[in-house]
Amino acid sequence: MSARKSSSASRAVTIGDVARAAQVSTTTVSKVINGLPRVGAQTRQRVLEVVAELGYQVNPTARNLRAGRTDAIGLLVPELDRPYFGQLATRLANALEPTGRQLVVQRSGVSRAEELAAASFARLRMYDGVIISVVGLNPSDLEQLNFQTPVVLVGERPLPRTFDHVMMDNVEGAATATAHLLERGSRHIVMLGGRDGTTEQDMPTLRTLGYYKAHARMGVPLDARLVAAVLPMDMATGYAAVRSLVDAGVAFDGIVAVTDVVAIGALRALADLGIRVPAEVQVVGFDNIDETEFVTPRLTTIDPGNEQIAGTVLQFLETRMAEHSAGLPRTASEPTAEVTIPARLVIRESTRRA
Amino acid sequence: MSARKSSSASRAVTIGDVARAAQVSTTTVSKVINGLPRVGAQTRQRVLEVVAELGYQVNPTARNLRAGRTDAIGLLVPELDRPYFGQLATRLANALEPTGRQLVVQRSGVSRAEELAAASFARLRMYDGVIISVVGLNPSDLEQLNFQTPVVLVGERPLPRTFDHVMMDNVEGAATATAHLLERGSRHIVMLGGRDGTTEQDMPTLRTLGYYKAHARMGVPLDARLVAAVLPMDMATGYAAVRSLVDAGVAFDGIVAVTDVVAIGALRALADLGIRVPAEVQVVGFDNIDETEFVTPRLTTIDPGNEQIAGTVLQFLETRMAEHSAGLPRTASEPTAEVTIPARLVIRESTRRA
DNA sequence: TTGAAAGCGCTAACAG
DNA sequence: CTGTTAGCGCTTTCAA
16 A cells, blocks of 8 residues: 655654554554553554554654653753763663663763853753753853753752752862871871862862861861862872972872762872872772772772762652643742762771771 | 634644744745755744744754654663673764764663563664664574664674674684784683683684684693683673682683673782782784773783774765665675774783893 | 645544 | 644745
8 A cells, every 4th residue: 555655765753554454543553562552462462563564663752742742851961971970870870761761871071061051051051850960061151051951969069059969078078088197196298189279169178168167177277289180080090190299399198089989090190200199199989980999999988879979869850750741830839959968987998096 | 813722731843833833834844944945044044043033943852753764773782781882883973973963872781682582673773773782682683684774784793694793803813813812921811701612603612713723833731621601791790700719729821701891800809819910821802992002901902903893884874875875775785895904913011022 | 035725644533 | 542723943945
């Protein structure tokens, strides 16, 4: 019955093709595909056969346009190759699995936040909900781009209360880490990857604040030279920063690294310099990524509450998505939630015993 | 003209809303949005103003349905938290950036390939092209699911010639790694994460084959007990496997690890056992992930040609996508390409000097 | 330079 | 139990 459109151009099989071949309406085919009731057993059977025969697959774009639903949750992370985000993504994907939704990860980039943001945010409507790991964007950026989709923010910095936001406790976490070193005898502690004197409320700044706080609380004086920038924050730059410090003749007996990844670079540098950890220099990281248990020495670090973060994010998102699909405008919902997850010190081998 | 549907339900701003407010047709608005010519300067101006005022954003789903284009490339990886895939994703995303396309990463899962496949492959039509890092799927799986989208396979195993395929040289890479240990004096080499006697042509099997090959070439006898399974392949299992081996009293003086991640676990176990690397046991990994330069000792490994893999994959995909948008059916195209990228030994500190 | 109209592939009332 | 119909929001001939 169905004449081929042309002999060379290929066209995907549509629901209409199936309907024609099975001698039923597209409605019926749709019901069969979606497992809906009110279809005769034999009709269903026949449709299924045709579907198999023609190799029909639903076009998710069309379905989405019509149904207003993608069953996909977007996750926006600054970089795709940072262990922390990979591990966060895995936790989220695992938690999402039972709900039948897929996690889809996109990179937002650390720099030029606005430009990249502009480019990627159009795409965000392809998701039922979006989780954004905020790094480069500042509050006004976020308010500007008016999202069409439920959004939950996860991350480092205080943000406008326009969005639900799960925050790790950067300040207290870093203070705990620093206090731990001070308690174990360090007196000249480098804040590796620290940031100073910015009005920015970004992650490095907040963690540096915690570093200051711990010193203040314990009455230990500070040396401004000990706050060392590390950009971008990766192993190589962590490594280089420690070497420069030593080359510059800066004396120190402890390192609070802004992230575990930076700490791992530092560990490697110290090893190369023949400086013993933790005997001569104690090191503490931040994030509690899986790698911390396998480096030598095993890295003492701050667990920002990784499991709890993932769970809370998803809980918020679930709520927003429910509101959204109920047709409530975002602004009409309850005041947005902001939760700070408590951080926890994980003592391993890179700091001394009590 | 248009009465609001209801006072409480919020609806996204559409192109129609803009058209009405700007007193032009949707056609004109569309042109303005897409930067097409044949629009008066003042008209354009007015439309732009209304767009800003109303906060209009295009609905990418609708655009995609109509235009048949998403400007997004999908990447399917087995796990989101494996450094190798994170680093691959980053390379691909970087290379894609200038083309204006976004990389979108999804997890396929290592296990239950078929089930997951069924669930996720419909979504793949949301992309203009798809890169699949094949692990769990076998050739017949792949032939079954008839893709509607250009696909390039990247990975470990021989696959049906139905798809373009960029393959790393697992066998020769592993042989090179093994030969390196043999040359440097190891005689009882563990194949950590090796797989044996399967008809499967998966990555562990292929690398194990290389391990055999090197022994054969150099006339060194093999001990079946030295092939140790590691599942799943991560740091923790690599660690545990080495401990079991030692507990079981298996004597060895070298380790070829199936991946760098497994090697890192092994390194940690050897350190705990007080076994010196490389003096007593030499270790070589596979993948050349960034971490290899920062562990202690730095890991000797095989670089499967990471940069070249990313470049080649994208080149193939570009070609397929061009064909596809030209309306050519996939099967009509030239015989599919299959390229094996040469692997290269990177000598660091976990193996002995010559 | 602008607009009318058709339709991408699908789902969901509503009839029958 | 099944089919008819009306769009989802957008792009794109084709006419004006």
